[in-house]
Amino acid sequence: EEKEEIFEATWRYEQPITYEFNIDDTEAKYNLYLDVIHSDQFASQNFYTMIHTTYPSGRKVDSQISIELADKLGQWYGKCSGEECQLRVVLQQQTFFKEKGIHKIVFEQYTRQEALTGIKALAFSVETVEQ
16 A cells, blocks of 8 residues: 655646556456545545546556545535545456566546645545455
């Protein structure tokens, strides 16, 4: 697991967040998570991120996802304490990796706003699923 703080809780277009992780067992299953730490005053129900994945072979895959932080009534999905909330987003469950080596995943802020205020940090984690 690796956590990246976002300067002044304002995630900008020009601030992609990069994580690298090593896969040494292509037979194992893995869960991938993104923990979003945000202000309890965040102005939107959701936000979009573009995810760029680069495999050890150099192959690249891009995908866009909407991260839903609250329901339609404005109730936060994550756990809140004080002025901060944390939501665990399941990116993939029980997935396999076909290639051994260093994998890179990059998260880009992908909304209509150049500066997304209220996102304090992102934490990415890879968990081996017990079989």
